[in-house]
Amino acid sequence: MIQETDAKKIIDQARNYAQGKCQSIEITVNANNVATSRFANNEMTQNQAPEVLDLSIRVIKDGKQIRLSGDDSSEAGVKKLIDSALESIKVLKPDEELLPLEILASAEDFEKESEMASRIDEEAMAMSAQDRANQIKMMIQIASSEGLSAAGVYASGSTLQAIGNSQGDGIVCHQESSLESSITVSTPDSSGWAKMVASQLRQLDAHALADRATTKAKLSRAPHDIDPGRYTVILEPSAVLDLVTFLWGDFAATSHLDKQSCLLGKEGERVFGTNINILDDAYDDMQIGAPFDGEGKQRQKVQLVKDGVFKNMVYGRKAAKKMNHKPTGHGVTEPSSMGEHPMNLVLEGGTDSLGKMIESTQKGILLTRVWYVRLVDPARKIVTGITRDGTFLVEGGAIKHGVKNLRFNVSLLDLLNNVESMTLSNLTAGEEGFPAVVPGMKVRDFNFTEMTKF
Amino acid sequence: MDERVLRVLDIAQNLGADYADARLITKEFxxxxxxxxxxxxxxxxxxxGIGIRVLVKGGWGFASTSDLSRDSIEMAARRATAVAMASSGIMKKPIKLAPEPVYNCFWESPYKIDPFKVNLEDKISVLTESAKTILAVKGVSLAMGHMAFVKEMKEFASTEGSRITQLLIRSGCGIEANATSDSERQRRSYPKHVGQYELAGYEMVQKWDLPANAQRIAEEAVALLDAPQCPQGHTDVILGSSQLGLQIHESCGHPSELDRALGQEINFAGASFLTPEKLGKLQYGSHKVNLVADATAPGALGSFGYDDEGVQAQKVYLVKNGLFTGYLSSRDTANIIGLERSGGCMRANSWGYAPIIRMTNISVEPGNDGNLESLIADTKDGIYMETNKSWSIDSMRYNFQFSTEIGWEIKDGKRGRMLKNPSYSGITPEFWNSCDAVCDASEFVYWGEPNCGKGQPMQLMWTGHGASPARFKNVQVGIARK
Structure with missing residues (x-):
């Protein structure tokens, strides 16, 4: 895969060729070689090793802008892309909201200000197909030794993102190693699931994932029927993440300009319980991802919610100008309709453990994973979804038995006002959004509306 | 055929591949x-870029690259082979492929106007003209519009001898009007949520005439703010054809994917209640329900000439007179359950990823219950729901809950009050068995969904769903706001 010097060469070629042909140019290079090995029914089902490079340029000329993308990073390819942009831009009308590009922060600035831990692990990046297969063999063995069936993924590789523009000769570049593993272990009438993402091999314990999924599958055998209704729930971190991920966009300034946010007009007000604190912090030790936004602007740490009070939004440059605020380094690749998005969420946790939450619960439901969560009512932030892969009745302070999966309709505004206790926060992966640092939660009055057949 | 496609196959065979296929794809968007x-x-x-898939000792391997230099292509072939070798060590049984004839051909999707030859200004003016109309309606808070066009040249070759070149043009367009109050965010979309997409050229944009529908959706979005809520309870529901298209997608299309039914996607996308022992036995729906997977439907988004493992496009019944009769399949999964031939459903979202089983055009065939107005006239008490707003279904595809943008009360055969936040839910086979009427071909539309997600890493895919409005008896409604 290409390295930072290769990315800079591509960006310099574009800058040099565009000089004098337009007011400014911004070049983004994305590359990844993350290979994914997939297994199911205790055997390998798919195994792929792509090498992907995307080149994207934004050309600004005569008060107009256009973005073109391609994957030919040769000198001829770069020139062709710019020529095509210059031709296409002719028919556009000037964009009255267009902002001039800014000089990007230097690498030294990033290092000094962030003191960010390295997210590169050579050992993780060097994993071969056989190394992944060995991990998968071990995971399958844990399930099959109990007579159960395992399915999942083990992915490894690295990603690179680099941005440069014509306002200087530097670039911002971020490379990190990338690991992901998840496993579903099934019995004929139950299943268990576990997932992790990491940038360091030592952080990804595939053995522990397989153990956890196997234990859950066994524990949830012969699930009982249960009446839908309002229950206290204990949400494991992945379940928390796949719910609250639907709130992140409501902290984007553009969603307020568009009058779409459920937090519209509530800045400075208490919107959640006083135990809720949410940050966007790209530099948190547990985070993954680049410390700059889609325009190469350095990400700032932003306190979104403090003691339940909606304190701040995140701003891309365009929304910041309209709302007379400083941009926070959360812009997406421009031009865009979205504007910005928080990307490195840290929902501060508590000191409880899942075990203690169970012990303190007279009657409740423990959820491993929620699935197919979708927005039903944007104003009240009601989402629906359904549980899967390990749903248990808790009674008298202990897990009683597995129950059939339940559909829920829950207002996220209510949910974050009903949090009784939390575990420590950790980097967590779900399936509905990007990973974030979130805790497990015990929540009262969680609204289950229907039960399914399994 | 590009010589690089043939060369990568030669390299793979020299490295020990028992079978290999390669796709060189050039996509303009x-x-x-x-x-x-x-x-x-x-x-x-x-x-x-180019993607190469190989079978070595019964295990799959896949690699891809956008660097089409000689060295890079050779490295991709080596990576694919090494990956397949690693796979072969974790196989209970070696993968075998159901037989398929060898093809040597060119296939082009039907289109009248190449969208890449239409002036950008003209495209933009359609959207801005629509936006002007939407914004002129008092109470609208936001107008949005979009168009998308893709031209794909796909060259496929396999070590069995197939040499297939396809040119596919897809086009899409849509507008939406949003209205906001303190307690409501309401949206109306046209032609449907996320727009309409077809395997067609720019003529589809002209056909759907966005500006002519802008005022109506804007007025409806504003009216929804003050409309009564959808009631809670059980009633008869008539689904508009685009909503029924998504209902088919989620509750028939996905569960009939054979890889899901065999447990191969259980870790993420999920499994299926349509397990192989139910084939030919399960009464999936009422006798009114005929569901077909038809990759040959002209202009429908999920059509093609050949799938991404070189199987010719086909029409396969999934449900015939309500009985579960067929699967969406691939060459390897067809072999597992003893089908004579793959159903031709393997597709990848780009050269970069290996193909998986995907829906083609999964449609409910038109019935003989008249048009929408006559079906409403035939309904004593119920709700007509139109245009999807949200969708969710469990991982076995039993329990679902859908919301639509808008609904209307039906009383004594007449369309009555507008209802906001309509929703309905149910269990798939119970729901389809409650279908007592399907409108005729005059109401039939092939709707296109541009972003069906499946696989790890997730791949997005174009799928089509033909439907006429249909009626379902005694359905749970309004539970979303309970």
Whole structure:
């Protein structure tokens, strides 16, 4: 895969060729070689090793802008892309909201200000197909030794993102190693699931994932029927993440300009319980991802919610100008309709453990994973979804038995006002959004509306 | 056929591949978005790369690259082979492929106007003209619009001898009007949520005439703010054809994917209640329900000439007179359950990823219950729901809950009050067995869904769903706001 010097060469070629042909140019290079090995029914089902490079340029000329993308990073390819942009831009009308590009922060600035831990692990990046297969063999063995069936993924590789523009000769570049593993272990009438993402091999314990999924599958055998209704729930971190991920966009300034946010007009007000604190912090030790936004602007740490009070939004440059605020380094690749998005969420946790939450619960439901969560009512932030892969009745302070999966309709505004206790926060992966640092939660009055057949 | 495609196969065979296929794809695309009266995003581009899939000792391997140099292609073939070798050590049984004839041909999707030859200004003016109309309606808070066009040249070759070249052109367009109050965010979309997409040229944009529908959706979005809520309870429901298209997608299309039914996607996308022992036995729906997977439907988004493992496009019944009769399948899964031939459903979202089983055009065949107005006239008490707003279904595809943008009360055969936040839910086979009427061909539309997600890493895919409005008896409604 290409390295930072290769990315800079591509960006310099574009800058040099565009000089004098337009007011400014911004070049983004994305590359990844993350290979994914997939297994199911205790055997390998798919195994792929792509090498992907995307080149994207934004050309600004005569008060107009256009973005073109391609994957030919040769000198001829770069020139062709710019020529095509210059031709296409002719028919556009000037964009009255267009902002001039800014000089990007230097690498030294990033290092000094962030003191960010390295997210590169050579050992993780060097994993071969056989190394992944060995991990998968071990995971399958844990399930099959109990007579159960395992399915999942083990992915490894690295990603690179680099941005440069014509306002200087530097670039911002971020490379990190990338690991992901998840496993579903099934019995004929139950299943268990576990997932992790990491940038360091030592952080990804595939053995522990397989153990956890196997234990859950066994524990949830012969699930009982249960009446839908309002229950206290204990949400494991992945379940928390796949719910609250639907709130992140409501902290984007553009969603307020568009009058779409459920937090519209509530800045400075208490919107959640006083135990809720949410940050966007790209530099948190547990985070993954680049410390700059889609325009190469350095990400700032932003306190979104403090003691339940909606304190701040995140701003891309365009929304910041309209709302007379400083941009926070959360812009997406421009031009865009979205504007910005928080990307490195840290929902501060508590000191409880899942075990203690169970012990303190007279009657409740423990959820491993929620699935197919979708927005039903944007104003009240009601989402629906359904549980899967390990749903248990808790009674008298202990897990009683597995129950059939339940559909829920829950207002996220209510949910974050009903949090009784939390575990420590950790980097967590779900399936509905990007990973974030979130805790497990015990929540009262969680609204289950229907039960399914399994 | 590009010699690089043939060379990568030679390399793979020399490295020990028992079977190999390769796809060289060149894709040109254009996306336009408007917000208010402004163009909020224009993204044009071109992508070219090669993907090679190999079978070594019964295990699959796949590798891809956008670097089409000699060295890079050779490295991709080596990576694919090494990956397949690693796979072969974790196989209970070696993978075998159901037989398929060898093809040597060119196939082109039907289109009248190449969208890449239409002036960008003309495209933008359709969207801004629509936005002007939407914003002129008092109470509208936001107008959005978009168009997307893709031209894909796909060259496929296999070590069995197939040499297939396809040119596919897809086009899409849509507008939406949003209205906001303190307690409501309401949206109306046209032609449907996320727009309409077809395997067609720019003529589809002209056909759907966005500006002519802008005022109606704007007025409806504003009216929804003060409309009564959808009631809670059980009643008869008539689904508009685009909503029924998504219902088919989620509750028939996905569960009939054979890889899901065999447990191969259980870790993420999920499994299926349509397990192989139910084939030919399960009464999936009422006798009114005929569901077909038809990759040959002209202009429908999920059509093609040949799938991404070189199987010719087919028409396969999934449900015939309510009985579960067929699967969406691939060459390897067809072999597992003893089908004579793959159903031709393997597709990848780009050269970069290995193909998986995907829906083609999964449709409910038109019935003989008249048009929408006559079906409403035949309904004593119920709700007509139109245009999807949200969708969710469990991982076995039993329990679902859908919301639509808008609904209307039906009383004594007449369309009555507008209802906001309509929702309905149910269990798939119970729901389809409650279908007592399907409108005729005069109401039939092939709707296109541009972003069906499946696989790890997730791949997005174009799927089509033909439907006429249909009626379902005694359905749970309004539970979303319970």
């Amino acid at each position: 254009e996306e336009i978005e408007t917000k208010g009266l402004e163009v909020s995003a224009i993204n044009r581009g071109r992508s070219e």
